[in-house]
Amino acid sequence: MQDGGGFEEAAAYSRAVRIGHHVAVSGTAPLENGVVLHAGDTYRQTLAALEKALAAAAELGAGREDVLRTRLLLAREADWEGAVRAHAETFAGVEPANTSYFVGGFIPDGVLVEVELDAVLREPPR
Numbered sequence: 001m002q003d004g005g006g007f008e009e010a011a012a013y014s015r016a017v018r019i020g021h022h023v024a025v026s027g028t029a030p031l032e033n034g035v036v037l038h039a040g041d042t043y044r045q046t047l048a049a050l051e052k053a054l055a056a057a058a059e060l061g062a063g064r065e066d067v068l069r070t071r072l073l074l075a076r077e078a079d080w081e082g083a084v085r086a087h088a089e090t091f092a093g094v095e096p097a098n099t100s101y102f103v104g105g106f107i108p109d110g111v112l113v114e115v116e117l118d119a120v121l122r123e124p125p126r
Contacts, residue, residue: 013026014026016053016056016060017060018061021121022119022121023120024116024118025116026116028049028052028053028056028114028116029106030044030045030046030052031052036108036109036110036111040110040112042074042083042086042112043079043082043085043086044086045112045113046072046086046113046115047086050087050090050115051090053115054090062119062120064091066122067094067117067118067119068119069099069117070087070099070115071099071116072098072100072101073101073106073113073115074101074112074113075102075112075113076103076105077112078113079112080100080102
């Protein structure tokens with residue numbers, strides 16, 4: 001699956017890949033048609049990125065309840081508390097393993113957060 005405003009095509013990677021029971025979603029930014037959503041708002045950017053990452057996982061058969069691990073990558077100027085709050089709201093009751101990082105920055109400018117996730121399907125592959 002590809003959906004990153006041309007980044008996947010340029011770098012030859014996929015938004016999400018499924019091998020057997022495992023689904024991996026690569027770094028997902030809050031973009032729509034190449035435009036950064038919710039400029040300056042870490043909380044809303046995180047919600048948008050999580051929604052986009054979960055949609056990519058769902059296309060490959062993984063639901064929110066299948067998410068095993070998440071990663072929040074935050075720009076230095078990001079409000080980490082807003083990102084954590086968005087993650088908590090999204091994954092209440094699932095509580096996947098998570099690691100959060102501050103990073104030097106993102107392409108394109110204005111992105112405050114990217115999310116990654118891994119899911120493990122409980123049902124056999126079809």
